[in-house]
Amino acid sequence: MKVAIVGATGQTGAIIVDALLKSATPKYEILALTRPSSLQKPEVVGLKEKGVAIVAADLGGPEDELAKLLEGTDVVISTIYGGSVAAEIPLVNASKAAGVKRYIPCFFATVAAPKGALLLRDMKEDVLNHIKKVFLPYTVIDVGWWYQVNLPRLPSGRIDYAAFQTTDGIAGKGDVPFALTDVKDVGRYVSRIIADPRTLNRMVFAYNEVVTHSQLYDLLEEMSGEKLDRQYVRPEAISASIAKIKASEPSPDSVEFVTLAKYQYWYSCGVRGDNTPEYARYLGYVTTKELYPDMEWNSLAKYFQDVLDGKGQRVYKHLQDLPAINADKKG
Amino acid sequence: MKVAIVGATGQTGAIIVDALLKSATPKYEILALTRPSSLQKPEVVGLKEKGVAIVAADLGGPEDELAKLLEGTDVVISTIYGGSVAAEIPLVNASKAAGVKRYIPCFFATVAAPKGALLLRDMKEDVLNHIKKVFLPYTVIDVGWWYQVNLPRLPSGRIDYAAFQTTDGIAGKGDVPFALTDVKDVGRYVSRIIADPRTLNRMVFAYNEVVTHSQLYDLLEEMSGEKLDRQYVRPEAISASIAKIKASEPSPDSVEFVTLAKYQYWYSCGVRGDNTPEYARYLGYVTTKELYPDMEWNSLAKYFQDVLDGKGQRVYKHLQDLPAINADKKG
Numbered sequence: 001m002k003v004a005i006v007g008a009t010g011q012t013g014a015i016i017v018d019a020l021l022k023s024a025t026p027k028y029e030i031l032a033l034t035r036p037s038s039l040q041k042p043e044v045v046g047l048k049e050k051g052v053a054i055v056a057a058d059l060g061g062p063e064d065e066l067a068k069l070l071e072g073t074d075v076v077i078s079t080i081y082g083g084s085v086a087a088e089i090p091l092v093n094a095s096k097a098a099g100v101k102r103y104i105p106c107f108f109a110t111v112a113a114p115k116g117a118l119l120l121r122d123m124k125e126d127v128l129n130h131i132k133k134v135f136l137p138y139t140v141i142d143v144g145w146w147y148q149v150n151l152p153r154l155p156s157g158r159i160d161y162a163a164f165q166t167t168d169g170i171a172g173k174g175d176v177p178f179a180l181t182d183v184k185d186v187g188r189y190v191s192r193i194i195a196d197p198r199t200l201n202r203m204v205f206a207y208n209e210v211v212t213h214s215q216l217y218d219l220l221e222e223m224s225g226e227k228l229d230r231q232y233v234r235p236e237a238i239s240a241s242i243a244k245i246k247a248s249e250p251s252p253d254s255v256e257f258v259t260l261a262k263y264q265y266w267y268s269c270g271v272r273g274d275n276t277p278e279y280a281r282y283l284g285y286v287t288t289k290e291l292y293p294d295m296e297w298n299s300l301a302k303y304f305q306d307v308l309d310g311k312g313q314r315v316y317k318h319l320q321d322l323p324a325i326n327a328d329k330k331g
Numbered sequence: 332m333k334v335a336i337v338g339a340t341g342q343t344g345a346i347i348v349d350a351l352l353k354s355a356t357p358k359y360e361i362l363a364l365t366r367p368s369s370l371q372k373p374e375v376v377g378l379k380e381k382g383v384a385i386v387a388a389d390l391g392g393p394e395d396e397l398a399k400l401l402e403g404t405d406v407v408i409s410t411i412y413g414g415s416v417a418a419e420i421p422l423v424n425a426s427k428a429a430g431v432k433r434y435i436p437c438f439f440a441t442v443a444a445p446k447g448a449l450l451l452r453d454m455k456e457d458v459l460n461h462i463k464k465v466f467l468p469y470t471v472i473d474v475g476w477w478y479q480v481n482l483p484r485l486p487s488g489r490i491d492y493a494a495f496q497t498t499d500g501i502a503g504k505g506d507v508p509f510a511l512t513d514v515k516d517v518g519r520y521v522s523r524i525i526a527d528p529r530t531l532n533r534m535v536f537a538y539n540e541v542v543t544h545s546q547l548y549d550l551l552e553e554m555s556g557e558k559l560d561r562q563y564v565r566p567e568a569i570s571a572s573i574a575k576i577k578a579s580e581p582s583p584d585s586v587e588f589v590t591l592a593k594y595q596y597w598y599s600c601g602v603r604g605d606n607t608p609e610y611a612r613y614l615g616y617v618t619t620k621e622l623y624p625d626m627e628w629n630s631l632a633k634y635f636q637d638v639l640d641g642k643g644q645r646v647y648k649h650l651q652d653l654p655a656i657n658a659d660k661k662g
Contacts (some may be wrong), residue, residue: 113464115457126446132614133444201613282532283463284615 001026001195004070006059006091007079008032008052009043011316012108012186016077019187021050026195031073033057059087066094073098075194078106082120082261083252088127096136102200103131103138108186110145110265110275111179111205111285117274118264119246119257139199142285143186144179144207145269147303148315152217154226162312169233171270174214178275179207182298183315189288189295198291205280206288208297213270216300223304235271238263332357332526335401337390337422338410339363339383340374342647343439343517347408350518352381357526362404364388390418397425404429406525409437413451413592414583419458427467433531434462434469439517441476441596441606442510442536442616448605449595450577470530473616474517475510475538476600478634479646483548485557493643500564502601505545509606510538513629514646520619520626529622536611537619539628544601547631554635566602569594 003020007013009032020028032047036056048054057069070076076095078088085106095103105127112121131138149164181189189206193199211219221228242263250256269275277287288295306312334351338344340363351359363378367387379385388400401407407426409419416437426434436458443452462469480495512520520537524530542550552559573594581587600606608618619626637643 113460115460116464129444129446133447135610135613137613201615279466282466282468284532 001075002029002031002073003075003077003194004031004033004055004073005077005079006033006057006088007081007106008034008047009038009041010079010081011183013077013079014043015183015187016079016190017047017050017052017187019191021052023191028191029053031055031069033059033069059091061090063090063094063097066090067097070094070098070100073100075102075104076100077104077190077194079108080106081252082106082109082123083257085120085123085127089130092127092131092134092136096134101137102194103136104141104190104194105131105138107140107142107203109142110269111142111280111283112268112274113272114283117268117272118261120261120264137200139193139201140203141190141193142203142205142280143183143189144181144205145265145275146183146315147180147208147298147300148183148313150180150213150216151304151307151312152220152228154220154224155229156226159224159307159312161310162307162314164315169231169266170213170217171233171238171266172235174217174230174232174270175212176270176273177210177212178269178273179205179210179277179280180216180300181206181208182303185297188297192292192295193288196291199286203280203283203285204288204291205277205285207277209300210276211300219301220304223301224308235267238267238271242267332406333360333362333404334406334408334525335362335364335386335404336408336410337364337388337419338412338437339365339378340369340372341410341412342514344408344410345374346514346518347410347521348378348381348383348518350522352383354522359522360384362386362400364390364400390421392421394421394425394428397421398428401425401429401431404431406433406435407431408435408521408525410439411437412583413437413440413454414588416451416454416458420461423458423462423465423467427465432468433525434467435472435521435525436462436469438471438473438534440473441600442473442611442614443599443605444603445614448599448603449592451592451595468531470524470532471534472521472524473534473536473611474514474520475512475536476596476606477514477646478511478539478629478631479514479644481511481544481547482635482638482643483551483559485551485555486560487557490555490638490643492641493638493645495646500562500597501544501548502564502569502597503566505548505561505563505601506543507601507604508541508543509600509604510536510541510608510611511547511631512537512539513634516628519628523623523626524619527622530617534611534614534616535619535622536608536616538608540631541607542631550632551635554632555639566598569598569602573598 008017020030030052032052032054034044034054038044039056044054055069107124112118114125115122151163153160153163193204217228217230245256245260339348351361361383363383363385365375365385369375370387386400438455443449445456446453482494484491484494524535548559576587576591
């Protein structure tokens, strides 16, 4: 089974590639579509060494050239930066022209209302609508909120090494349930979903556990033996932050855009309660719980234990530097 | 089962009301939400005489008043004018507030790509996205293209009495299949669908037959014994007409808007081939063929026979006068 992937060196892409490489049935032959300017990057060279075929591809170039690259490809996966999903349109057209059997657009996030809850989701829905307009076989894969971006800090500071910068509070009373997934499990989910005929032309919700913020804090408190600082943030305060950033119309490559996304995820998951299996089923998703009841996944408790044992990993490391990079761009 | 309907005196609404009144199981109690200014209209008085409860309702008024009217209502059906579907938003909010168990937005048309194929569809999708955002139980019902708007004229002129003004040609080579329904069957389909738990939060495609334009012409030729005038229109010519009207940005209450819709339906069904069970299933619809294999429906041949026998009926009679009405408005 021949799989082409865009964004193979990114946070989600790299995890998917690793899982596909490890898969025994089916065996995946992987092609990483790579910007010509990135061919010599160490991460790209690293992929090559693992057995991934590296192909120079310019998503902004002629669609027929892209289509040629995709000839004979069974599955195309996009894991490009969420703010850039509009750049997928030529890839969708090329996939259609090349007869690709299944296209996986860049969703890989929480379940949310199709329009009006998350700007990132709004943009992804536009891509999905284009896919449907050209009648391209597809599968949407959403993966819930990650354990890794929901790790509270401990007063001792001993797990700060693994904490994502945006974990800064509890929305409302902390009693709204949401679905969580270990980012490390995402690849294994994707590997099964893309080979499953039942998921063709469907939206799939892959998730590990459903918890509230209070339950999550309780669990870490119990496991760490430390008393957590619970900062409750009123929903109105989150809405106000969203409205303020939105009004500035941030460009997708700005730190403000990422901050907007962070606030919107927080509101959608923590206040609206969008990111649940119940809402997913209402929206037409099938979930991995029904599809793969046999499948093993990492529990939240196991993730916390690993972090407490010093075996955690921080995600999106590059985002820690974003403000500086961005300030530089502006100057 | 208590059903509230908006647009009960319109082409589709009246047919639905008739079918609901005739239904034995379930028994429907019907409420027609009616503009205060229309309460004395003969069609409205006629509904009252049939046993429909008439309730004055202003969709543009306060949502909490609308919600009060809808208390205890099981199903809300909207069959308002396609160009006015944005006016459904307060009705959706009121239905949510009133705890309505199922909302049927005004779709009742052909299957088409969610965005970019039909302006009317684009607008309906916006309403559907709002429904999903507020997590209101819904069912979308599309009914294919009607026999009644696809009746070719005969050289003798003997069936002109039943012909809709827009039946003016064959798109392309006339070899693209599309699904057709007798408008008279729409009510019976709706009556079953809204009482069916399997159709909750789904899109349903109700249709009778799948034919190409050539097959449709062949059949009428054979049945009438007359040789039909086959005017083939190139897809590029239809596209050009669409682009030209679009550029003028017609307002939804203009005759140009209706003409745009006519051209877009023609292109979507006759060129793109959107209006098929295959594409419907791809888009996530379930069809009445799977749901109700036992159900009887009027065949295209039977419809033609009725028309040839002088028993046909012209649909959308008011549209014959539209240009005049519109010119009057402008003047």
